[in-house]
């Protein structure tokens with residue numbers, strides 16, 4: 001049998017973020033367990049591991065990201081292993097291993113949006129929310145503002161290619177963006193803080 005990496009080694013990968021103050025810490029509550037069981041019950045007995053991805057989404061929705069403790073919990077719930085869950089987490093770019101800001105901005109940098117001004121818009125949004133664009137790297141594509149209110153990342157196609165440049169703030173899509181619209185949105189979301 002292949003040896004599994006030590007779960008503690010995964011726990012050691014936790015990355016702090018100023019955004020943590022806007023999300024509840026990961027906690028296994030009766031409600032969370034109940035919801036997880038509902039997802040797991042959608043799959044045949046013996047296939048509990050199929051619920052790993054739905055449980056990842058469940059935790060990310062509540063907690064903002066997938067912390068090492070939640071990896072262990074998901075593995076246990078789905079009769080899987082921490083390394084398998086960690087593998088799923090690291091495979092999908094939309095799954096975060098670091099807490100985002102309260103308002104998480106995704107800026108599409110795929111060709112249609114890039115050609116309609118997306119690249120320039122990314123730099124402008126960074127300036128508006130006080131984030132150094134250099135902070136977005138291959139290793140850490142998401143950058144978080146020092147106050148934790150904002151985070152930003154360049155993402156692939158948001159499926160609205162004819163209406164670029166497109167961005168998303170949390171789960172809301174905004175199309176045909178320009179500097180004036182960015183100014184409006186940043187002011188509007190800052191008020192909601």
Ligand code: FES
Nearest residue numbers: 108113158160161
């Ligand atoms: S290229 Fe930006 S939404 Fe498709």
